[in-house]
Amino acid sequence: MEFKGEWQQILRCKWSVVVLAELGNGTSRPSQILHRHPDLKPKVLWQRLKKLERFNLVQRFPFDGYPRRTDYRLTEEGAKLAQWAKSLLQSGLTLDELTTVLRCRYMVAILKLLAQQPRRPKALKARLKIADKLLFERLAKLEKLGLIWREIVPTRPIQVRYHLTERALALMPLLTDELCEAGFKPQITG
Structure with missing residues (x-):
């Protein structure tokens, strides 16, 4: 259940999402x-900008003179992705929570399955072929993050179903192919 396309790896990095959102804000x-993100180190920023430039999401505009400076602007494809990045940052997830979810293939798979329909843990386990302990750890973490909620159905025996929350819907374009279907297809250069 890995992401398709190398460009989607950009979105799994918290600082790439921040850079896109900042460039989208002007x-x-x-x-x-x-200045706006003191935790972001200059070396990491330059690496992310170069990667975004390589994927034709940003354009670099160096200026001669003293002091030397460089401006970066979003391309048409970068502007599409920046809109999504801004809404993602407004979803209420911290950057660390966001990367925790996006880097765990089981969490991504669980969210994709729950987007289709609410499911019981037994159905999730059968689809993912995952150990009980690992499944319940991931479900607990997603529930703690507010991305899923648990419904307890009062039947005999008691049934438990998991559903997506509104907060999780902000992540779904990344987890599915909605960005590609919306016409987002950046070209990789060099």
Whole structure:
């Protein structure tokens, strides 16, 4: 259940999402991004900008003179992705929570399955071929993050079903192929 396409790996990095969102807000200089996000190290910012440039999501505009400066602007494809990145950051998840979810293939798979329909743990286990302990750890973590909720059905025996929350819906374009279906297909250069 890995992401298709190398460009989607960009979105699994918390700082790439932040850089895209900042550029989408009109920020064009790296120093401005560093000022707004003190935890972001300059080396990491430059690596992310180069990667985004390689995927044709941003364009680099160096200026001569003193002091030297470089502006970055989103391409048409980058602007589409920046809109999604901004809404993702407004979803209420912290950057660390976001990367925790996106890097765990089981959490991604659980969210995809729950997007189709509410499911019982037994059905999730059968589809994912996962150990009980691991499944319940991932379900507990997703529930703690507020991405899923548990419904207890008062039958004999008691049944438990898991559902997606509204918060999880902000993640779904990344987890599914909605971005590709919406016409987002950046080209990789060099």
